Amino acid sequence: MKKVLIANRGEIAVRIIESARQMGMVTVAVYSVADREAPHVQLADEAVEIGGPDSASSYLDMDKIIGVAATVGADAIHPGYGFLSENAVFAKKVTEAGIIFVGPSPEAIRVMGSKLEAKATVSAYDIPMVPGTDKAITDASKAMEIARDIGFPILIKASAGGGGKGMRVVEKEEDLESQMERAISEAKAAFGDGSVFIEKYVTSPRHIEVQILADTHGNTVHLFERECSIQRRHQKVIEEAPSSVLTPELRERMGQAAIHVARSCDYVGAGTVEFLLDADHNFYFLEMNTRLQVEHPVTEMVTGLDLVRLQLEIAMGKALPFAQEDLKLHGHAIELRVYAEDPLDNFFPSTGTLETYRLPEGEGVRVDNGFYEGMKVPIYYDPMLSKLVCYGADRTEAIHRMRKAIGEYLVEGVRTTLPFGRFVMDHEAFISGQFDTHFVSQYYQPGSLEKARKEKSELAAVLALHHYLKTREKLSLPNSQP
Template identity: 75%
Template sequence: MKKLLIANRGEIAVRVIQSARKMGIQTVAVYSTADRNSPHVKIADEAYCLGGPESSTSYLAQDKIIAVAKESGAEAIHPGYGFLSENAGFAKKVTDNGLVFVGPSPTSIETMGSKLAAKAAVLKYDIPLVPGTEEAVKDAKQAMDIAREIGFPVLIKASAGGGGKGMRIVEKEKDLESQMSRAISEAEAAFGDGSVFIEKYVTSPRHIEIQVLADQHGNRVHLFERECSIQRRHQKVVEEAPSSVLTPALRDRMGQAALRVAESCDYVGAGTVEFLLDADHSFYFLEMNTRLQVEHPVTEMITGLDLVKLQLEVAMGKELPFKQEDLTIDGHAIELRVYAEDPVDGFLPSTGTLETYRLPEGPGIRVDNGFEEGMEVPIYYDPMLAKLVCHGKSRDEAIQLLLEAIRQYRVKGVATTLPFGTFVLKHEAFVTGDFDTHFVKDHYRGELLEEQHREEARLAALLALRQYREDQKKLRLPIA
């Protein structure tokens, strides 16, 4: 592979370009008019404008992307995550045009892209599943019969989607019909597919995912787990590796289950198998993400591996350079997704100009970043600015390092999730590891940050006053 096109934007495009460059591979960036001054455009060897700011005319324009790949002489396309990364049709179109898709086969993507198809695929591999339906549910009467059989509360989920869209928790029978209608409507709007299924709602769940890696020669390994339970609107905000609650024995069982999921769809490349872990530490298969995950850096930091480099090597047909027994966990890593969102105002997106934008630095601190000072934060895409990741010898050390890195961050012009990160890292539930996916609902309110800001301002004023008085005393000292 001599030249690679990255069909994405922001920090993940930068991330892929960095690894490709280290491998001596030339890179081709694509961009929308809204991203013409973005870092990924500047650091690539070549860059091509796809169209206007809307995703439909740029980062989702499949034929345009493939045309650019051919025009530039790129042999392969890396989709990053989001956009076309889990689009089986795009993967097939890439390979049909004689290009390499850096990811799994279209068949694997299609199988795991449907939660119902994924469940059907893993059934014969002895993988624990949450009790629920194995086929799409389309009417309220059928849904009620199923819900009564498995018992309330239940979870209605879109078969084709993710990110919390088309998902409804139903605790009482009287709410089932209305919530099902909403879930179907939202799924149709978001994914063009209104298929939903029903499963038992696991109370007090933790969201644990296993990173898997497989080559074209039948070799498969797992790279341990990531704890992803700190979420807002069913989307992750803080992730860490390893999880503070997994024993070595449970880690091995979940890792082996993840490898069986990969086997069930003949998976090749980097992928993630997601599980729910209940209060009794029983785990259940949730879904498989057939791409690189946003939170992959925490895995890289505890294993010392470059997942993008490994993706590219697998796409070239190389064998994995290690076996499962060669892999070990080194220390602890925590990631905070730095979104341009206002955590005081319900995490609403915050757009504007990055008047000040300075990143923290130091040993154990990593920032995967997609912006520069002076840039506009566009309204058209996911509002993530960067990922702040810290690695320490222990979980406590990683927490303290991340708190210090947040203190070093300087952002002016937009609101960010940095204050929320501080709130999480200092909260007793997080520090002790006693939390689940309900952390935000149970412990967080926007006004708590406002109170925290007022207290910090009060302390800062007191310190300033104290320093002023000390300085005045020195000035009044008699001269000998």
């Protein structure tokens, strides 16, 4: 593999370019009209425009991307995450074109892309699963029977879903029919598939995921877990590794369960198996993400591994250079997704020009970034600017470094999730490790950020006045005598 095309944009495209270049590969970027001046375009060895600003005519155009790869002579396509990364049709088209798809087989993507089929596939391995239906359901009366059997509250989920779309929590019987209709409608709109299923709603859950790697030589390992419970709208905002609540024994059991999930579909490449962990530390299989995760840097920080490099090596047919017993956890890492969103306005996207954009630096600080000062934040894509990752010898040090880095991350022109990140780092529930996926609804109020901002401004004004008075006192001369 000498030449790789990156079918993505933003910070993940930059990230892939960095690892590929270190391996001596030629990199090819594709870009939309809106991304003509983007960092990934400037960093790649070659760059090809593929369409208009909207995703459908650019980053989601399978045939156009494959055509570019063939034209430039790319040996492989790395899909990153999002866009076409979990599209079985795209993976199949790439391989049929004689190009290496840096990821699992089309069949593994297809199986794990359906939550119902994924559950059926892993059932032979005796992996714990949340009680619920094993088939898609659209009939409200049948749904009521099942809901009464497993007990309220229940969760309605889109079979082909993700990112919280097509998902509804139902607390009471009388709300079931209307919530089912909404979930089915939303699933159709988002995924073109209205299939939903029902499962018991796990109260006070933690979202724990396990990173796995599998090669073409039959080797499968886990790279420990990531805690992803700090979420807004069912989407992650802060992740860390390792989790503060897993014992070594539970970590190993979850890791082995993740390996079994990967083997159930003959998985190859980097993937993530997601679990729910209840208040009693029982874990349940949730789904498998057949791609690189946004939060992969925290795993890299605590294992010392380059996951993108390993993805590329696996795609080249190389065996994993280590066994499970060789892998150890070192220190603690926390990631904050820096979104161009307004945390004072329900995390609504904030577009505009980055009038000031300066990244933090220092020991234990890593920023996977996709923007630069003066660049406009496009309205067409996910509004993530970067990923701020901080590493420490332990969790306390990682939190301390994250606080400091947030304070040194300067952004003007758009609102960002940086103040929310500081709120989380300062909150006792997070510091103590006693939190779950309801953290935002339980503790976060936009007014608390506004109050903190005003207090900070008032303190800055007092300090400035104090400094001014002290300086004037030093500079003032004695009254002259007549």
